[in-house]
Amino acid sequence: MEHFFKGYPLFSMLLPKVGGVPAHPANVHRLLYDEEQLVLVFPEGRKGTEKLYKDRYRLRGFGRGGFVESAMRARRPIVPIAVVGAEEAAPIFAHLTFLQRLTGLLYVPLTPTFPHGGILGMFGYLPAKLRIRFLDPIPTTQWGDEPWKDRALVQTVAEEIRALIQEELYGMLAKRTGGSRPRGTRTAIRRARRCRPTPRLCACARSCAAATSPTATSARSRSSCAAVRRCASGPSRAGSTPRATSTPTTGSTRRP
Secondary structure: OOHHHHHOHHHHHHHHHOOOOOOOHHHHHHHHHHOOOOOOOOOOOHHHHOOOHHHOOOOOOOOOOHHHHHHHHHOOOEOOEEEEOHHHHOOOOEEOHHHHHHHOOOOOEEOOOOOOOOHHHHHOOOOOOOEEEEOOOEOOOOOOOOHHHOHHHHHHHHHHHHHHHHHHHHHHHHHHOOOOOOOOHHHHHHHHHHOOOOHHHHHHHHHHHHHOOOOOOHHHHHHHHHHHHHHHHOOOOOOOOOOOEEOOOOOOEEOO
16 A cells, blocks of 8 residues: 555555555565565556546656566466446545645545535445456566566556556446547557557566576677567557667667
8 A cells, every 4th residue: 555545544454454564675586586475566556546527537746666667576477357337326526725734644535525525525436337357367487587676567568557457448338338439548548559568568577587687698688678668669650560670789779
């Protein structure tokens, strides 16, 4: 759980009782590697809890990819999960900044039950039907022995997992509403498809892992990791496929 929950008296006592632990790499590694437990991570963090109702089902950034690094260190697969319905159960219409300054809380949301419902209104949820979809596991053992040392690779995998979940959410919403999608999602879908987890990522990531091995030259490492970054940024124009060729002796890369 995020450290900002410690600023709320009730949440700071309740979350540890239901199995929540502070979001720290040491805790994640202990649970995944030492105790071999399942760990549920919310990569959006605090930004995901602050979203307004008009921004529902539009994922925020996944930070620096700490969950990917932890999974790589523990050599455990990542199972992306898409949930539809939760943002209707606890919608936030606005943030009351004057109450935030008065109380010293991190943020004070305006919901159907708070603040006019008092303290108990913070725990008020509307009835909603949740749809949960578990996507295919993403193995983390395919990128060499110590892939977490490559920050570009970690960030690339995190962004592509985010794009995969985002596109799945839009598909679930379209199926729920009979084919119609939320306003403004066509552009987001196109962006998501540019960097979704495809064999293109796996090929580039394997190339980067092989290039960063102890026997590889530094020039080749730089050129292969540059290819991974191009895969993360997606094609420069519609219908184009990014390709990169590297010269091991000089480390230069070019795009035909």
